[in-house]
Every structure is written in structure tokens, then in C-alpha cells.
Amino acid sequence: MYVAVKGGEAAILATHDLVAEMRRGDTSVPEVSTAQIREQMSLAVARVMNEGSLADADLAALALKQAQGDAIEAAFLMRAYRTTLPRLGSSQPLDTAAMAIRRRVSATYKDLPGGQVLGPTYDYTHRLFDFGLTGTSDAPPSAMPSDVALDTRMPRVPDILGAEGLMEPETPPEGDPRPFDLTRDPVEFPADRDVRLQALARGDEGFLLGLAYSVQRGFGGNHPFAGEIRMGEVPVEFVPEELGFAVDIGDLTVTECQMVNQFKGSKHVAPQFTRGYGLAFGHAERKAMSMSIVDRALKGRELGEAASYPAQQDEFVLYHSDNVEAAGFVEHLKLPHYVDFQGELELIRRLRRELEERIAREAVESGVLPKAAE
Template sequence: MYVAVKGGERAIDNAHDWLAEERRGDVSVAELSIPQIREQLALAVNRVMAEGSLYDPDLAALAIKQARGDLIEAIFLIRAYRTTLPRFGYSEPVDTGAMACDRRISATFKDAPGGQVLGPTFDYTHRLLDFALAAEGLEPPEAATAEARQEPTPHVTEFLDREGLIQGEHRPEADTPRDLTREPLELPAGRPLRLQALTRGDEGFVLGMAYSTQRGYGRNHPFVGELRIGTVPVEMEVPELGFAIEIGEIVVTECETVNQFTGSKTEPPQFTRGYGLVFGQTERKAISMALVDRALRWEELGEDNVGAPAQDEEFVLYHSDNIQATGFLEHIKLPHYVDFQSELELIRKLRREAEERQRPVQQEAAE
């Protein structure tokens, strides 16, 4: 229960003005532009787009600027904005096999068909501060020009699938996935809905769940079968035309893990899969998502639930949403005057009753 506070409008307006002043910072320092954030803080922009469920780098950059770099607040802004947008329809499933890959690696096959493309990554850098980045006015060094791999690159797991060594993925054509952005989460959730929840989930939470499976809290010994980052076309079927047309391109990160599986009562010994697909270059999130996806498949594969947190669908899906978690957490900052006064009176009453019960005992002891 909240108490209406009268006369607080002026204080709130002043708080907004102060926030705007703090956001701008020292006016002698040049203001950040949206293109600067979009181009130079691209990984932050990618996270906001992924967890905000809206692919628009400019809007994500604007949200980051408005939120003073608080990515969860920026994600909140993006989700709030996307609720105002009309829904024209649904796109066709993207063909990641036709991805123009900027980065494509496999930890399972050295000579993977299509080759390994290291791409732009921190994996091979020294974790040392580069003070040259702090030097202003210097011309950036000339970088070698690189182009994304344009020809189709087959997935590594396709070659395992041909030998029947990995569990097949077959979804009935009539099985239209539900949409978390349009309707609330309901349990039990099918795998498509779980994957959508994970791709929208907080990166830190999903990472923590994935790490727990590697440390023994769940049956999960994965290999990164393939990790790829690149551009894919988005197509949408237009009813008036009767066929799908390309409406744009997006950058995505896709990860498929290959997991050991000794078989169960319902499945033969084979490899199994975990899957992750996220907007932008977001490989830590995609790998984490694939690990958690595999842990949540225990019932489908006929495995035993060992009680690991990452195997608990309700625990993972309900607690992975950082906007829902933030709202529930931060609401305790709001006025709870009536609630607290009632509990204060209750504590006082309980103390009086306890003292009254103790008084005869103390008097008897004194005599």
C-alpha cells in the first residue's frame, strides 16, 4: 500500500532537472553523439537491442545516452518504446547457413568445412590497458580491410547429423512459437519459448547459470560445435504478393554446442545440442544461452533431474528477466509508510505482550 504524497511535483521536477545536468556532465567536454555510441560502444548497443527485443542500433544508442550508461535502464527504455510500435506481421525464420560471417570458429573440428574465421574478438588480445587509446588527436593506425565471408557456410552439426551421431532437430510445421513480447510467460514452456526468454534474459544471470552447469550443477559437458557472427537477411511474407520478400538485414551471433550424452530410456547414445541466437556480436551471451538451453532439456532427453538450478525451468525463466527483476527490486525504494507503520505497531504490541508475560516470572524470582 502506498501513501499519496502531496506537494511532491516540484521536488520531482527538480530531480529531473538535476538528472539532466548530471547526464550532460562537464559542459567543457564535448557531448557524446548517437553515432559515436552506436559505432564505438557497439557491444553495449548489441546487448540493449538483444535484451530489449528491438533491433535498432540508433534507438539503442539513444537509450544508452539517456540512461547515462546504465544498460538495464536503457533496456527498460527500449522495451517501453517497442510497446508503442504497430505489429505488421512475423518474419520468416532466418537462414543462418547463408550468413555472411565476420567470425566463425569451431572447437570440435580444426578443418571445418568453410574454414575458421577469427574475426574481431578479444580472445587473442592481451588484457592490458592500452593507454594509446587515451591519447587524443592522434590518427588511428590503418587497419587491414576485411570482408565477411559471403558464400554459404554449412553448420558443423550438419556433418554429425548425416551420420546420425547427434540428436536431430525436427519441429512440426504447424507449431507456431508463442511470443513473449505479446503475451505473458506460462509454464511449462516449450523450447522455442525458453529460447526467446533466454535471448531476452540478463546476460550476467544467464552467464552465471551456464557457469554453474560447467561446475557440476547439472549434466553438461559441452564443446562449442560452432560459433558464428555475421549478417543475415530478414524476409517477410506479404499476403498480397503470396511470397516472401527481403525487408532488411540484421547482425546476429549463433552458437551450437555439442554435448556428451550416454543415452537414456528413450534416447540412444549420441551427441545432443544446446542452442543460442542473439542480436549483434554477443558471443558470451550466445554461448551461455546454449549451455542453459541444454541443461533445461533434461526431461525431453529422458535424463534425471539432479536438482541443479539450471535445470529448474521456473527458476531460470522467471529470474532471468532483468526488467522484471529490477522493477520488483527497486519498488522497495517507493513510499511504504503505511506498511511500515503497521509493522512498527505490531512489533511494539508483541514486545508489550512479551514483557507482560515476563513480569510475573520476574516478580516471583525477586520474592
């Protein structure tokens, strides 16, 4: 039956029951808890927080559970909830230089103040299955603490370059206005950097990864060096109107990536390296790195570069990196379109009929066909 479309309310309600059943799966298998997801699927949780634009690991875990692990559906749940939250104010800018470091690597220096801190990473694992994980183990994994405490000074690599004047400075626009919020106001093009960074921060990891890769392969002109990637906890500070001074309201785990790119300069301006910036909630290195490469590519307009490739075009990147919007529009093709399609059917049949009639008429006029063919 064609009831799926001329369905009505009962059929819709039945889909809700069916999806709940599919979500639960085999009931002889214990149900997963949101705490288990939060603790044991933390990279998926980070992705959902980033693309859902909301730093709340418990909600992200719930979203993943409700969405059966579908990251985009989970991000959608976060976004829809986020819209209903009141805005109490804006925090002070995060100071990532003051991060409690868990991981910090630089590809541009062999050694640097604070050293290379490898931290938790899959980089050096061999991608071989650990079949021990198929069961449950009684002994929790433990990492041996180092005898040597981490250096308290962990300067950011671009700051080191900046002290020498080799890195383009990042200064807020005049008057340090509150950054644009694309979830509140419509974006205008060309888009400024605050808009671009916000869009990239909530953009789809896969899409940004592909764009960053395209830049590296030659669909874009810069060669990035991973100046620094750092991950750890930073304090969030807020200035309540009634107090007038900043108070610490908690810590956020973030991953920051700063790419150092080819220098710019001219006869009169001393050459400097240019910067690409990426910041993400949780441990999300691939996202932060992709973001920083695309951020640098989008800076082309300010640096007088041609915008020949997709990653350099702000309209292209900003309009298409939002996976909740993209998924909605691609998947809306599931909705009935038979009114439009009927219009197309009517036209194509008419055009074919007219063409056949014309061919027949021309054939008669040129005397090719005998009269009897009519």
C-alpha cells in the first residue's frame, strides 16, 4: 500500500514505537547507560558536543544513546535543545596558554620549553584488534605516572614565533566587539573571521577533513606546518554584572591546533608566517587540525590571495559545512514531491509528443512517407 505517504497520524506514531524498539536491540543484552557512553565513548561525545555546539558531555551521551550512535542525529538533538536555553552572558576569552596540559606536540621544533608531551593518542598504536576488549576485564588499565612533573611553563609555539616577530599577530578588531553569533543572526557575505571560525567550530568533521585534505593536495595554495597541537583543561571565567570581576565557573577540556603557514610580505613589509587556528571541545585533534587548515585557506581574501578553490571560498565552506542543515536538506528529498514531479511528467510528455508530431509533419511535407502512414 502507498499508506506511507498518505499515512496519517497512526502510522507516524507507529514509527516512533518501531524506532524505540530498534534502538534497544536485543533485550537479552544489557542496556547501555549514558554514563558508560560518556566515559567509554568520549571521542564520539566530543564530536557531538562540537557539532551540536554545546559543551555538555552528559547530554551528548544521552543524544548518542537516543540516536543509536548516529553522530549527526545526536548533534541535531543537541542543537534543538540548545536553541531553547537562555543566554545569561558571555564568558571571558579562554586562555589556552594557561591550559593544564595532557598532550602537547609541535612539528616545527625538535624540542621547546615544556617539551613534547605525547599524552593519550592513537598515533603510535598499531591498528590491530585488541580482542581482549570483547570481554570485560577485572583489572582497570593504568598508566604509570612519570617521576618528573610537567613543566609549568608551556608557551604556545605561535607565541614563541610571535616574540621574534615571525608570526602574524592576532589582534581583536577595533573596540573588541562581542563576536558574531550565527545561531542568532543571519550571516552576510563576505563573512568575517569570527563568523568563519564559529561556523568551522560547529562544522562537520568529515567535511572539514575533506576540505583540509584538498588544500594539502593542491586545491589550495598553502603548505601548513603543525606549529602546535595541545589538549587539556582550561578554566572558564565569567564576569557577573553584579560583581564586576571574573569568577571561575569550571573547566573545559579543549583541543587547540595552530598551523604555521607560508609567509607573506612585500618589498616594504617584512615577511611573516601566517596562522590557521582550530579549537574544539574535548579531545578532537582531527577536527581542530582540519579546522585550522581551512581557517587559513579562508584567510586568503584578507591576504590578497585568489579564491580559486572550494576551501578558499567562504560562501562554499560556510553554507555546506553544517551537517545538520545539509542532512536536513538532502534527506528532505524523502518527503513527497509528487506535485512537482507531476509538472515535470506533464511537460516531458508534451515535449515528446510535439517532437514526434513535428517529425511526422516534416516527413509528410518532404514526401518521404506515403500518405497512408497518417
